[in-house]
Amino acid sequence: MPLITLTTDFGWKDPYVGAVKGAIYKELETVNIVDISHDVSPFHIAEAAYIIQNAYASFPEGTIHIIGVDAEHTPENKHVAILLNGHYFICADNGVLCLIMSKLKAEKMVEINIHDRISSNFTTLDVFVSTACHIARGGTLEVIGRPIESLRSITGIHPIVSESQSYINGQVIYIDNYGNSVTNISRELFHQVGRGRKFVLSTRSEKLKAIYDRYSDIVNFEVEPNKRDVDGKGMVVFNSSGLIEIATYRSNPMTVGSASTLFGLQIDAPVIINFENS
Structure with missing residues (x-):
């Protein structure tokens, strides 16, 4: 069928x-x-x-x-x-x-x-x-x-890498139901350009220096649940699509807030990753 x-x-x-x-x-x-x-x-x-x-x-x-x-x-x-x-x-x-x-x-x-x-x-x-x-x-x-032989492309859908390989200039391309802001920077590109170097991800007023593989990686499970205080905390994660996503842990735009509401990260918001010099 x-x-x-x-x-x-x-x-x-x-x-x-x-x-x-x-x-x-x-x-x-x-x-x-x-x-x-x-x-x-x-x-x-x-x-x-x-x-x-x-x-x-x-x-x-x-x-x-x-x-x-x-x-x-x-x-x-x-x-x-x-x-x-x-x-x-x-x-x-x-x-x-x-x-x-x-x-x-x-x-x-x-x-x-x-x-x-x-x-x-x-x-x-x-x-x-x-x-x-x-x-x-x-x-x-x-x-x-x-x-036909080719199709149109659109600007902004792919990130820009500096000639010196010192930064990636991307942007938010999607806001999901949880208010998480998905960027156009892939895990593959991040590792290819970063080559293991330390970095700072900057967007609006936020500067973040770690990227997690899972949302729960931000939680210290050795701490008692009532003392963790991580709900609504800003974080960066490689999402299931292999893209860098700026999120808040257990985000809810109606309660603890979300990346899009707390950080002002709407679609097309700039996201820049600066890498330390080798």
């Missing part, structure tokens, strides 16, 4: 998510639809890129992923369908796949050209649904588009 996922910035108040699902079922009654997220910040490509990068690989190969973020069809915002790492992606060519494609090469890429057959300005509902259902029926990408 075909599997189609949805990642959008539609939210849940409006009828758009339901309309997209209804359109899919109208074309294919035997299909499974999975919501990855509909809470992407409106038009925020980097946030959508982070979400889809960290979700798609958990699905079986052959899954079709519709990404409805900044998807209006314009001369500068083409629609594409891509076969990448055994998965199909249908989205606008706006940089949303640049995190995945920084390490993987697409098997096939086409610019969708079926717009003249469809009259609507709700492109996720019409063009993306029609393309997804075509693929789900076993159709090929070449039938619904012309081959």
